[in-house]
Amino acid sequence: MKGSLEIRRLAKSYHSAVAVREFDLHVQPGEFVTLLGSSGSGKTTTLLMVAGFEEPTSGNLILDGRDITRVPPNKRGIGMMFQHYSLFPHMTVEQNVAYPLKLRKVPKAEIRDRVRDALALVELADYASRYPTELSGGQQQRVALARAIVFRPGLLLMDEPLSALDRGLRKSMQSEIRRIHRNLKTTIIYVTHDQDEALSMSDRIVLMHDGEIVQVGTPTELYDSPVNTFVANFVGESTLLRGVVDASVDGGYRVKLDSGELVACDSGRSFERGDAVVIRIRPGQLSFGSAELGAQAPPEGIEARVEDSAYLGDHWQHTARTGAGALATFLENTSRGSRVQVGQRVRLSWLPSDAILLQA
Numbered sequence: 001m002k003g004s005l006e007i008r009r010l011a012k013s014y015h016s017a018v019a020v021r022e023f024d025l026h027v028q029p030g031e032f033v034t035l036l037g038s039s040g041s042g043k044t045t046t047l048l049m050v051a052g053f054e055e056p057t058s059g060n061l062i063l064d065g066r067d068i069t070r071v072p073p074n075k076r077g078i079g080m081m082f083q084h085y086s087l088f089p090h091m092t093v094e095q096n097v098a099y100p101l102k103l104r105k106v107p108k109a110e111i112r113d114r115v116r117d118a119l120a121l122v123e124l125a126d127y128a129s130r131y132p133t134e135l136s137g138g139q140q141q142r143v144a145l146a147r148a149i150v151f152r153p154g155l156l157l158m159d160e161p162l163s164a165l166d167r168g169l170r171k172s173m174q175s176e177i178r179r180i181h182r183n184l185k186t187t188i189i190y191v192t193h194d195q196d197e198a199l200s201m202s203d204r205i206v207l208m209h210d211g212e213i214v215q216v217g218t219p220t221e222l223y224d225s226p227v228n229t230f231v232a233n234f235v236g237e238s239t240l241l242r243g244v245v246d247a248s249v250d251g252g253y254r255v256k257l258d259s260g261e262l263v264a265c266d267s268g269r270s271f272e273r274g275d276a277v278v279i280r281i282r283p284g285q286l287s288f289g290s291a292e293l294g295a296q297a298p299p300e301g302i303e304a305r306v307e308d309s310a311y312l313g314d315h316w317q318h319t320a321r322t323g324a325g326a327l328a329t330f331l332e333n334t335s336r337g338s339r340v341q342v343g344q345r346v347r348l349s350w351l352p353s354d355a356i357l358l359q360a
């Protein structure tokens, strides 16, 4: 199967500034891999080197067993789609999609068939003779997608292809891209700084920061087992509580939080007494009661004062400040009727097995 890419110690410096360092990754044929990271973390630079538009300072690229590091972009057979999809305005939809095939000198009759198939795949069969200005943003994006896949590349690169679209359109294009990926089984390297998009679309996520890979893993691995507080903070909403390991107990540790409270936390990793740690808890894993409940509340808990409440349809998302100044995020079902008020003191608790202990 085509579309296996080995990226070996790929690096790029501009003068003295390092944009990407020692990037190592083996992308499997048919895999959907997302580079996720904040602005300036090196995502686009990495993609441009894979495409051949930026020359690496060092490192190698092996596509289907062939070293393509010095191969010009048009000889790599890689499909590409960028944020600014740059359709040719003077060409119809059909001509736009046919363009990569013309470049490759594909016979006319075959071009016609393949363009028709590609437009059918993105559900634009009836738009072949329109010009780009006669299309909506989402339709233009689908033409760009058809143009990127029409020559059946084994590897498709996509750099923030949906960031110009509004939320609704972005959601439907996300499932469109997933559907097309399932149909074509093309390897995709996708770039986004949107963690929800990365979590919902990818087989694996490469989380980047400052030109470096911080963690590579499936969406569940990044969400459930972050390697450090950076990942815990970046992927998904969470409450991060700082403290120090006080004692080791059955299957975990007792942690003294900065706020002075003692809580239990299971952990697969080993820590020493006195280690500075951070406890990570997901919003849905924090349950709450009124602070006045006192002794009735479970022992693993902290007190906090609610500072903000956001209505999210089926639930409220509350943010509360702990005694140590940390922000805790928890959910409340809207069907409960009464609701937590801003300014109210709450006792937040969790199961020791739901919390993750990370090195501070």
Ligand SMILES: Nc1ncnc2c1ncn2[C@@H]1O[C@H](COP(=O)(O)OP(=O)(O)OP(=O)(O)O)[C@@H](O)[C@H]1O
Residues within 6 Å of the ligand: 014, 017, 018, 019, 037, 038, 039, 040, 041, 042, 043, 044, 045, 046, 193
């Ligand atoms: N041509 C260039 N010359 C000098 N520095 C550059 C050049 N291109 C990128 N950089 C720098 O390299 C770093 C990585 O940039 P890159 O465009 O890869 O980030 P990115 O992760 O794609 O960010 P964004 O999410 O904003 O698109 C940045 O610090 C950027 O300023």
Ligand SMILES: [Mg+2]
Residues within 6 Å of the ligand: 043, 044, 045
């Ligand atoms: Mg970029």
